[in-house]
Amino acid sequence: MEKKEREFLTVPPFECAWPKDLKFREAGRGCVAFEAFARNDVTLVFRENVGSQHYHYKRDNSPHYTVILGSHRNRRLKIEVDGKAVVVVEGVGLCCSSAFQSYWISIYDGLISIGKGRYPFQNIVFQWLDTKPNCSVRYVGLSSWDKHVGYRNVNVLPLMHNHLSLWKRVDYGDSVREEYREEELEDELTAYEKWGLENFLESWELSDASFIVGMEERPVPAHKVILASSGNFPLSSSEDVIEVKGVSYSVLRSLLEFIYTGRTQIQESQLSPLMILSLQFEVETLVRQCEETMERLKLNEKLFDSSKTVELSYPSTSPHCCRAFPFGLPVDRRRLKQLHLTGEYSDVNIYMEGGGLVSQPHKIILSLWSVPFAKMFTNGMSETNSSEVLLRDVSPEVFKGMLDFMYSGELNLEVTMESGALLLQLLLLADQFGVTLLHQECCKTLLECLSEDTVCPILQAVSSVQSCKIIEETCERNFSMHFDYCTTASIDFTLLDETTFSNIIRHPDLTVTSEEKVVDAILMWGMKAKNIYGWEVVDELMIYSTPELLFGERLQSVYDLLSFVRFPIMPSPLLKKLEKSNISRHIPTFDFLVKEAISYIEHGFSGPEFEQNVRFRLRRSSYKELQYLCDGDSNGVLYFAGTSYGEHQWVNPVLAKTITITASSPPSRFTDSKVLASRTYQGTSFAGPRIEDGHSSAWWMVDIGPDHQLMCNYYTLRQDGSRAYMRCWIIQGSLDGKTWTNLRIHENDQTVCKPGQFASWPVVGPNALRPSRFFRVVLTGPTTDVSNPFNLCICFLELYGHFH
Numbered sequence: 001m002e003k004k005e006r007e008f009l010t011v012p013p014f015e016c017a018w019p020k021d022l023k024f025r026e027a028g029r030g031c032v033a034f035e036a037f038a039r040n041d042v043t044l045v046f047r048e049n050v051g052s053q054h055y056h057y058k059r060d061n062s063p064h065y066t067v068i069l070g071s072h073r074n075r076r077l078k079i080e081v082d083g084k085a086v087v088v089v090e091g092v093g094l095c096c097s098s099a100f101q102s103y104w105i106s107i108y109d110g111l112i113s114i115g116k117g118r119y120p121f122q123n124i125v126f127q128w129l130d131t132k133p134n135c136s137v138r139y140v141g142l143s144s145w146d147k148h149v150g151y152r153n154v155n156v157l158p159l160m161h162n163h164l165s166l167w168k169r170v171d172y173g174d175s176v177r178e179e180y181r182e183e184e185l186e187d188e189l190t191a192y193e194k195w196g197l198e199n200f201l202e203s204w205e206l207s208d209a210s211f212i213v214g215m216e217e218r219p220v221p222a223h224k225v226i227l228a229s230s231g232n233f234p235l236s237s238s239e240d241v242i243e244v245k246g247v248s249y250s251v252l253r254s255l256l257e258f259i260y261t262g263r264t265q266i267q268e269s270q271l272s273p274l275m276i277l278s279l280q281f282e283v284e285t286l287v288r289q290c291e292e293t294m295e296r297l298k299l300n301e302k303l304f305d306s307s308k309t310v311e312l313s314y315p316s317t318s319p320h321c322c323r324a325f326p327f328g329l330p331v332d333r334r335r336l337k338q339l340h341l342t343g344e345y346s347d348v349n350i351y352m353e354g355g356g357l358v359s360q361p362h363k364i365i366l367s368l369w370s371v372p373f374a375k376m377f378t379n380g381m382s383e384t385n386s387s388e389v390l391l392r393d394v395s396p397e398v399f400k401g402m403l404d405f406m407y408s409g410e411l412n413l414e415v416t417m418e419s420g421a422l423l424l425q426l427l428l429l430a431d432q433f434g435v436t437l438l439h440q441e442c443c444k445t446l447l448e449c450l451s452e453d454t455v456c457p458i459l460q461a462v463s464s465v466q467s468c469k470i471i472e473e474t475c476e477r478n479f480s481m482h483f484d485y486c487t488t489a490s491i492d493f494t495l496l497d498e499t500t501f502s503n504i505i506r507h508p509d510l511t512v513t514s515e516e517k518v519v520d521a522i523l524m525w526g527m528k529a530k531n532i533y534g535w536e537v538v539d540e541l542m543i544y545s546t547p548e549l550l551f552g553e554r555l556q557s558v559y560d561l562l563s564f565v566r567f568p569i570m571p572s573p574l575l576k577k578l579e580k581s582n583i584s585r586h587i588p589t590f591d592f593l594v595k596e597a598i599s600y601i602e603h604g605f606s607g608p609e610f611e612q613n614v615r616f617r618l619r620r621s622s623y624k625e626l627q628y629l630c631d632g633d634s635n636g637v638l639y640f641a642g643t644s645y646g647e648h649q650w651v652n653p654v655l656a657k658t659i660t661i662t663a664s665s666p667p668s669r670f671t672d673s674k675v676l677a678s679r680t681y682q683g684t685s686f687a688g689p690r691i692e693d694g695h696s697s698a699w700w701m702v703d704i705g706p707d708h709q710l711m712c713n714y715y716t717l718r719q720d721g722s723r724a725y726m727r728c729w730i731i732q733g734s735l736d737g738k739t740w741t742n743l744r745i746h747e748n749d750q751t752v753c754k755p756g757q758f759a760s761w762p763v764v765g766p767n768a769l770r771p772s773r774f775f776r777v778v779l780t781g782p783t784t785d786v787s788n789p790f791n792l793c794i795c796f797l798e799l800y801g802h803f804h
Contacts, residue, residue, distance in 0.1 A: 016143040028135030031106035040074040041145035070095030232282035262314035456492035480507035526558035542582035567597035623802035628714035631758035636798035663687035682795035683721035689790035698792040701776035709771035718796035728781030733772030
C-alpha cells in the first residue's frame with residue numbers, strides 16, 4: 001500500500017495534499033516536475049508554510065502563488081498571487097483527461113515558468129514575472145477544484161546554474177521522487193555558487209597589476225583586463241603599478257569589491273572619498289550609486305550616522321538575471337570584447353597542435369569559467385610560469401567559440417546554428433574544460449533543434465559523455481518515435497554502439513509501421529550495412545555465407561536484439577516467409593521466435609507468462625494504417641476524422657472540428673473549407689493566390705490536430721467543375737505549420753484533364769516515413785486557365801498512410 005501511494009496520488013475536489021518532502025531547497029527558488037491526469041484545474045500552490053488537507057487557495061489570506069492548468073473548464077491557464085488573478089491565458093497549459101500529461105513549474109525570484117514534457121526547463125509554454133516577487137515561498141501543495149486530480153512522479157528540484165546535473169538525478173520510474181544525497185548535492189551547489197570573480201578579489205593569483213595605497217604604501221593586487229573593462233585606469237602593457245596614496249585602504253577595497261562582486265559596503269563618512277575615487281577612474285556605475293545614496297541621506301539628515309554602513313550594489317536589469325560573468329558586474333561588455341579581439345593585456349598565448357597561434361586571451365577570464373584552466377595556471381604546472389599553452393585534439397574554430405562565450409556570457413546562436421556539428425563540438429569542449437554554463441546552453445540549444453535528421457550524429461557523439469545523459473535519453477526517445485524514418489533516410493544508425501541501439505529497440509515509445517521494419521534495422525545494424533535494404537537481401541547473402549561472417553563481433557548482440565522483436569503481431573503470410581528463409585535456417589534464435597509466433601497465431605497461448613510478455617502485445621504507440629484502395633474511398637484520414645476516429649457515423653470533420661482546413665485566400669462562397677472534406681461534388685471551389693516571399697502562390701492546408709500525426713504515403717484530389725487544370729504543384733508536410741517538407745513534386749503533370757476528375761499519387765522515399773501534422777497542396781505554376789491562372793481549383797482532398 002505504501003508503494004502504491006508513492007506511485008499515484010489522487011486529490012479529491014476542494015482539497016490539497018502537502019507531502020512533507022515537497023519543499024524547495026532554497027526559498028523562492030525551485031522547480032516541481034510532475035505528471036497529472038484530470039479534466040480540468042490541475043492546481044499547484046506555493047506557500048511559505050505547509051497548509052492542511054482541507055486547505056484551499058480561495059480561502060488563503062497568507063502570501064502564496066497558485067498556478068492552475070486547465071482553468072475555466074480546461075480552456076485557460078491561470079496564475080494567482082495571494083488569491084488575485086494576475087494571468088488568465090486562453091489555450092495554454094491545458095489538461096489531458098485521456099492519459100497522464102507531464103508538466104513542470106519553476107519559480108525563480110518571482111519568475112514563474114511553466115512547461116510541458118518529462119524534462120524540466122524544456123518546452124516552455126508560458127512565463128510570467130512578478131514585479132514584486134515573493135521570495136519566501138517554499139512548500140508545494142497539490143490541489144484540485146471540483147473534480148478529482150491524479151498526480152504521480154512528483155519531483156522537487158533546486159534551481160542550479162547547471163540544471164542538467166539535476167535531470168540525471170530524476171527517476172521517472174515508479175517512485176514519486178528521488179532522494180538526493182544531501183551532502184553531495186549541497187557541496188556541489190555551494191562550490192559552484194562560490195566560484196566567480198570574487199575569488200580573485202585582492203588575490204595575487206594571476207594578478208598582473210597592483211595598487212599602492214595609503215601613506216603606508218600597502219600593495220593591493222588586481223587584474224588589468226578586469227580594471228580596463230570596468231573603468232579608465234592608468235594601465236599599459238609595461239606599467240603594472242597604480243599609486244593612490246591619498247586614499248585609505250578601506251575606500252580602495254570598496255572600489256575593487258564593487259568591480260569584482262557587483263556590491264560593497266562602506267561607512268557613510270567614506271561615501272564621498274569613494275565617489276571621488278570612482279570619478280578618478282571613471283567607474284560610472286559606482287559614481288551613480290554613491291550619488292544616489294548621498295542624495296537619499298541628505299533627504300534624511302536626521303538619520304545620518306557617520307559610523308553607519310551603507311550597501312551599494314550594481315543594478316540588475318531583472319531579478320532573475322544570470323549571475324555568471326560578466327552579468328551582474330560593472331563590466332563594459334563591449335570593452336571586454338575589444339580587449340579579447342585585440343589581445344591587449346593578454347598574459348597567455350594559446351597554440352593548437354598543427355594550427356599555430358589561435359588566440360591571446362587572459363588567464364583570469366579562462367580561470368573564471370574553467371576549473372581545469374584555473375588549476376593549469378595556479379598549481380605549479382608548466383603553464384603556471386609560462387605564457388604559452390599548447391592544446392591538442394582541439395578545433396581552433398570550436399575553441400574560439402568557447403572563448404567568445406567566456407568573454408560575453410552568451411552563446412552566439414547565429415554562428416553555432418549555421419553548423420550543427422560546431423554546436424556539438426562546442427558541447428564536448430565545454431564538457432572537457434568544465435565550462436558548465438556553456439555546456440548547459442549547448443544542451444538546451446541542441447534539444448530545441450533536435451530532429452530526426454540530426455539524432456544519429458548527436459547520439460554517436462554524446463553516448464560516451466556522462467554529463468550529456470539527458471541529451472542521450474532525449475535522442476533515443478526521438479529516434480524510437482521516428483524509427484521508420486531514422487532507419488531508412490540514412491544509414492548512420494548502423495554506427496551507433498550496442499548499448500545505444502539496444503536502448504532504442506527496447507524503448508517503450510518505439511513507433512513503427514510494422515515489426516518487419518524492426519527486423520530490417522537489427523540486421524542492417526548487425527552487418528554495419530553501407531546501404532539501406534530489407535531482410536530479403538540478408539536472406540540471399542546467407543546462401544553463400546554464415547552469420548559469423550556477416551555479423552562478426554555483433555553476432556551475439558543481434559541474437560539478443562531479435563528477442564525484442566514482436567513477431568506474434570506480424571501478419572501470418574510474412575511469418576510463413578520468414579520461417580522458410582535462410583535466416584531461420586542459420587540463426588536458431590530467429591527460427592525459434594518465428595515458429596513461436598506462428599504457433600501463437602494458429603493455436604493461441606494462455607497463462608501469465610504470455611500475458612505479461614510484451615512480445616505478445618501491440619506496441620502502445622503504433623500507427624494505424626489507412627490504406628488507399630481507390631479514388632473516393634472511405635479509408636483516408638479525413639474520412640476517419642469525420643467518424644471521430646471510428647467512434648460514430650461520418651459527419652464532415654471540418655464541421656465536427658476534428659480537423660481544420662484553410663486556404664491561401666480568405667473564405668468566400670467559392671473558397672469554403674468544408675467542401676474539401678465533404679463527400680459531395682462541388683462545381684466551383686478554389687483557393688485564390690497570395691504573395692509569399694515575392695511569389696504568387698495558392699494553396700489548401702489541412703491540420704489534422706495537435707494530438708495526431710500522419711506518415712503520408714498516398715493522396716487523392718478532385719478537380720472542380722472548371723477547366724483550370726494543374727500542371728505544376730507540390731504536396732508538403734510539416735509538424736509545426738512553419739517548416740515544410742516536399743512529399744511529392746509535380747512538374748508538367750497532365751494527369752488531371754477533365755472537370756470533376758479524381759486523381760491519386762503515391763508518396764515514396766524517406767519522406768513518406770516522416771510524420772506530419774499539417775499538409776498542404778501548393779500550386780507552383782500557372783494552371784491551364786488563362787484568365788485566372790493561379791486559382792487552385794480542387795473540390796476534394798484525401799490523405800492516406802500511417803496515422804497516429
